[in-house]
Every structure is written in C-alpha cells, then in structure tokens.
C-alpha cells in the first residue's frame with residue numbers, strides 16, 4: 001500500500017496522538033530526603049506534581065519526627081534515651097507511640113526465640129556501627145560479655161504503669177524496627193493526602209501502594225556481594241512491604257573477617273549465618289523490618305518461622321545459597337547475570 005504525503009502525515013500524527021494518549025497521565029514525581037541515616041526515596045504516580053510534593057513533604061516530616069522520637073544517637077532528648085538512663089528496677093512510663101512499638105517489638109522477640117531483641121542497645125553502642133565514626137576493630141571479649149548480659153528480652157519487664165529494665169546494660173534500640181514503622185507512618189500520610197500509587201523506599205526497605213500507570217511496580221533486590229547488581233526482582237501492585245537486612249550495609253573487615261551491624265543477642269557478636277534476609281508481607285513494613293532482622297540472625301532455620309507468621313522469606317545464607325519460604329506472596333525472578 002502506498003500513501004500520499006498527506007495521508008502519511010495524517011497517520012503519523014495519529015500515531016503521535018495515540019502515543020501521547022498512552023502517556024498523557026501526570027509524570028512520576030520523585031523526591032529524596034536523608035532520614036534515619038539513609039536516603040529515603042519517594043515515588044508518586046498518577047497525580048499532579050504540586051499535590052504529590054505536598055504529600056511527600058508531609059510524609060518526610062512525619063518520618064523525621066519518628067527518627068527523633070526513637071533514636072538513641074545524637075543530642076536530641078527523647079523518652080527512649082531517658083529510659084536507657086533510668087535506674088534499673090524503676091518503672092518508667094513511655095509515650096503511647098513508643099509503648100505501642102515496644103509491645104510489637106517484644107512480641108517479635110518472643111516469637112523469634114530472642115533472635116530479635118529491642119534491648120540490644122548496650123551492644124549496639126559498644127560495637128558502634130551507627131556512631132558517626134565507624135569502628136575498625138571489634139571490642140574486647142569482656143566488654144562484649146558485659147553488654148550482652150543486658151540484651152536478653154527477659155531483662156525488660158512490662159509493669160502496670162510502664163516498663164522497667166533490670167540491668168544498667170539493658171538499653172532500648174529500635175534500630176531494627178523503627179525504619180519500617182516510619183515507612184508505615186509515611187505511607188499513612190501519603191494516603192491521607194489522597195495518594196493511591198506510590199513507593200516509599202528507605203534504602204532498600206520499602207512499601208508500595210497501588211500500581212504504576214496501570215502496570216505493576218517492579219522492584220529489584222540488591223545482590224549482597226555485587227555492588228550495583230541485583231539478585232532478582234519482584235513485580236507487585238497493591239499494598240506490599242519488602243524489607244531486607246543485609247551484611248553489606250554497615251560493616252568493617254578486621255584481620256580478614258567481616259564484622260557487620262546485625263548482632264546475635266545470644267553471643268553479642270555479629271550474626272554470621274546470612275548475607276541478606278528479605279521479608280515480604282502485605283501492608284506492614286514495621287513487622288517486615290523486625291522479622292528481616294530476626295531472619296538474618298536465625299539464618300536458614302528462620303525461613304519456615306517467617307512463613308508461619310504469614311510472611312514470605314527469602315534468605316541468602318553466608319555461602320551465597322538462596323532459601324525461600326513455601327509461602328509465596330510475590331514470585332521472585334532471579335536475575336540472569
């Protein structure tokens with residue numbers, strides 16, 4: 001078939017119209033903020049830029065408030081630091097938000113057999129992975145034993161009027177759960193601003209809602225040993241959380257051995273069974289965060305435990321072998337590199 005110049009122009013402009021119609025919705029709006037020691041990336045789809053930016057600003061402010069309320073670092077005074085300085089045996093009443101998250105954290109501590117502990121603060125401060133000056137060598141065995149003596153969940157007691165710590169080595173540390181909680185609160189704020197399609201990604205820990213211009217969001221999972229490479233990917237739409245704990249996030253090498261920031265409360269030493277632990281669940285990034293840390297500590301035997309909680313587990317062990325739970329909410333597509 002031959003076309004006259006005019007017909008040709010017409011079909012060209014029609015094709016252009018169709019193309020424009022396909023992408024005539026508003027562009028994605030992306031913004032980043034540095035919160036909780038990590039770059040938090042917001043992607044909002046399907047709404048006008050001003051509306052998206054207002055929502056993102058409000059969500060980021062809320063996440064910053066959560067960091068301020070829960071951190072045990074820096075000079076900002078908060079109830080968590082006050083608890084950590086309280087007299088052992090004395091009951092301290094905690095603000096509702098802290099009390100709620102601590103109850104959740106205590107439940108995961110029990111369900112994970114102590115692999116996750118929200119009272120690991122003395123050990124975290126001793127190892128110093130989250131201090132401004134990164135450590136370069138491990139602490140002494142004596143110092144580890146002392147800090148470890150307070151890190152067992154049994155050393156934290158819930159009383160009628162609050163909580164008490166039984167030892168001056170028992171210190172709260174929400175580092176393994178507060179980021180997930182902040183993500184959940186950030187998503188709540190986005191939803192209240194009328195956002196239905198978004199990803200809130202806090203350094204690889206994320207929750208997504210809705211979809212991307214009518215198609216599923218596509219999420220890559222970082223390779224624990226190849227910087228910049230992915231281990232594989234997921235496709236998802238709806239309200240899903242994907243949270244990963246990895247030994248590549250904060251670590252040092254000392255005398256040929258890797259020391260990383262996720263500690264085994266039973267030994268006081270960096271957990272050595274895993275290199276990357278991912279938990280996937282509907283909606284709840286708080287629980288996914290707590291359980292990804294527990295899974296990292298437990299290694300392969302944690303995989304069915306996470307499955308029994310109704311969540312999906314994906315674990316790369318210390319030898320690089322991939323283990324997955326029977327329960328699959330999202331199929332995992334391994335990269336072919």
Ligand code: AMP
Pocket residue numbers: 115116117118120124129130173174175176177244245246261262263264265289292293296297
């Ligand atoms: P995540 O990256 O979510 O696995 O959290 C790691 C952070 O949680 C560390 O930087 C510590 O502050 C804290 N943490 C380390 N080990 C544990 C543990 N076994 N249970 C609870 N919190 C931990």
Ligand code: MG
Pocket residue numbers: 175176177245288289290291292293
């Ligand atoms: Mg965690």
